[in-house]
Amino acid sequence: MLNSIILSYITFAYFFSFFFYLLMMVMHKEAFGRLATSITLAGFFGHTFAIVLRWIESYQLGIGRAPLSNLYESLIFFAWTMILLYIIVEWKTKNKSVGAFIAPIAFLTMAYASFSPAISSRIQPLIPALKSNWLIAHVITCFFGYAAFALAFALSMMFLLKKLDSPERKNLFLRIIPDSWLLDELSYQMVVIGFLFLTLGILTGSVWAYSAWGAYWQWDPKETWSLITWLVYAALLHSRMVRGWKGNKLATLSIIGFCCVIFTYLGVNYLPGLHSYAKS
Amino acid sequence: MARNGTVSKRTPPFLWSTFSSIKLTIFLLILVAVTSILGTLIPQQESAMKVVQSLSPSLVGFLDSLHLFDMYHSWWFRLIIGALALNLIVCSLDRFSSTLKRFRFTPSATREKPFENLPSEQRFLLQASFDSVTNHVGTLLKSKYKNVKRVDKEKTAFYFVQKGRLSHFGVYLVHFSVLLILLGGFAGSLFGFEAFVNILEGEGVDTVTLRKTRALKPLPFSVRCDKFSVEFYPNGTPKEYRSDLVFFKDGRIAFQSPLRVNHPITFEGITFYQSSYGTLPGNRVRLSLKREDTGDNAFVEAEINQPFPLPGREGEGLITEIKSDFMRMGPAVRLEIQPVAGEKIQMWVFKNHSMIEERFPGIFEKFPKLNPASFKPYTFFLNGTEARYYTGLQVSRDPGVPLVWTGFVTIIVGLFITFFLSHRMIWIQVSRLEKGVNVALAGTSSKNSVGLSREIGRLIAQIRGTMDDIPSSC
Ligand code: HEM
DSSP states (O other), X not given: OHHHHHHHHHHHHHHHHHHHHHHHHHHTOHHHHHHHHHHHHHHHHHHHHHHHHHHHHHHHTTOOOOSOSSHHHHHHHHHHHHHHHHHHHXXXXXXXXXXXXXXXXXXXXXXXXXXXXXXXXXXXXOOGGGOOHHHHHHHHHHHHHHHHHHHHHHHHHHHHHHTTOOTTSOOHHHHHSOOHHHXXXXXXXXXXXXXXXXXXXXXXXXXXXXXXXXXSOOOOHHHHHHHHHHHHHHHHHHHHHTTOOOTHHHHHHHHHHHHHHHHHHTGGGGSSXXXXXXXX | OHXXXXXXXXXXXXXXXXXXXXXXXXXXXXXXXXXXXXXXXXXXXXXXXXXXXXXXHHHHHHHHHTTGGGGGGXXXXXXXXXXHHHHHHHHHHHHHHHHXXXXXXXXXXXXXXXXXXXXXXXXXXXXXXXXXXXXXXXHHHHHHOSOOEEEEETTEEEEEEEEOGGGGGHHHHHHHHHHHHHHHHHXXXXXXXXXXXXXXXXXXXXXXEXXXXXXXXXXEEEEEEEEEEEEEOTTSOEEEEEEEEEEEETTEEEXXXXXXXXXXXXXXXXXXXXXXXXXXXXXXXXXXXXXXXXXXXXXXXXXXXXXXXXXXXXXXXXXXXXXXXXXXXXXEEEEEEEXXXXXXXXXXXXXXXXXXXXXXXXXXXXXXXXXXXXXTTEXXXXXXXXXXXXXXXXXXXXXXXXXXXXXXXXXXXHHHHHHHOOOEEEEEEEEEOSSSEEEEEEEXXXXXXXXXXXXXXXXXXXXXXXXTTSOOOO
């Protein structure tokens, strides 16, 4: 299908934006940064176009459904939300260095979707259990949450890297990373957005499960891991809001949180028991 | 001594001080997260059965003594959740009075403290009359804030406005919602049930089987499935399962509706979900009878336990059992022949006769019970059994669901308030100077200082913007 061919090219676009963001940081040249931003924007528009095209193509196949229902589509959407949030962050902060950390995550996500032999990009019709507007709301909110956590993760990594910087050390790469307080604040804001969306994601997911199976919570591994992720970020928020923790401890918690996100999303498939998603 | 006395009076009881600690909260949140991991590594409930056989008995005994095969319903996991809930309640009560104080407290309009270290752009001089500036500031503030406080002292007018005081309660709404959801879950496990039932097409039931105990539970009404249907996509994946259900109350039809996946039906507080389906052999079979002597072929449609005459009046046939898969050799029926004179003869008649003959040559001759030719001169063949669909329904009642749904809505509202709204207080001083009118704005915010400075920036622009229209007197 045309959409998946376009999407596999978008993968390379994000690789090149990563490459030029990196070049900008190493060579300290604004021009590379501008180039990277242009590629990212172009990639994002192509990405959006391909998702819409996939939707249209599903109608042409007589299936007609939103492109948000299998692993391939969710990976594509995950990368899309990450890039969208990143573009907003770059535009708001006028700082391009975050791009060097988030673009590779988007690139890897797209590459995994497009080139892993285990993942089919075919548009398959929906089994009855997946035909639900709650499911669409669930996928959209979850992945906005995941994308915000991915940005918080990138910002936390940058925070820890920035610690290595000092005036004596004339490292251009480290110099260009924004000040620690800004990273800390931004990463906290991303966690806040992510937490709100993850909460919405878990809630819409349980409403869907209730309408499909008659139980809103069954402690299956996927549900449980989403709760674990939620608890880790709740602990992070409390330690910041109430105990006033900042800096290293918070960055570490944010990194642990993102590992939980990835495990909830992909790792759970290797555990005994199946998410209801795959059960029916 | 006296000093000790006062300390012990002020020190809250041990339990209270433990449970009002936010450190405990963080610890418990992490504890729930870490223990939950165990349950995703060790198969739970039904899936545990399969794994248990491959483990050593002592390990199984150990895991079982810790309830690790159903840990989310174990006493110790519930204890942790209970501690978290108690922690939440105690903390909220503990801090509520100080939150209420912050909510109620209105600071004086003439406070000077917010103006210490004021950024220079928040203090500016206007070339206009004092009255026109205060009029303008007064109407501007009234159009934007509910209560505008003004105090005049000597040559200065002091204004104070605030908004978002209610945002202090956002946290309580979030915590309350968490408790509501836990309470809903608890109510569901106490007063609800989860069961399932299979209904054959055309038949009705008035009991269901409980999932936990496998006990039968009577329903206060009966349900009949008139028809079950499956639709497929061209590629063979199922598209839709549908059961046409009819609910009977006191012998009369009370409600009828199709049930589809993702579209449950609730009747008298009990909810039905389409969850599976299958087929069972029905009551009717088709046999073909071949006469060896004449080579004639006859067909018979027979119903279970209803005798039918043999074509040549040699006796009566009777189907006594129908199996959809007999001894792994496919559909079969047990046929009983009562000849006009003599002993009853019993045999199994298979549908896949020739295939079985191929796989086990001579099997039919060896075992008279399996030989379809044991009543001369006939050889019996099974042409087909009628298949009947049954629909598999999940049946449950969960009185906690309304609480949980309410908690879902309020937790989102609460999170929004907590994260995105803040209590902002703004002080404005308008002073008459010789050179003109001096205006200064200062503010504080419970959080989100970026939003506050944006709000102050807008106020400054609005005050200056209109004032610049007034012709300056210099
Ligand atoms: C798992 C459920 C939660 C538990 C057990 C929990 C527990 C607590 C406790 C014990 C406190 C200290 C007492 C208090 O200030 O009222 C607290 C404070 C707080 N919690 Fe939670 N909480 C939970 C969920 C959340 C969530 C989801 C948020 C989302 C923002 C949140 C936001 C806050 C805030 C902002 C405070 C500080 C309140 C203050 O300083 O007055 N809590 N939490």
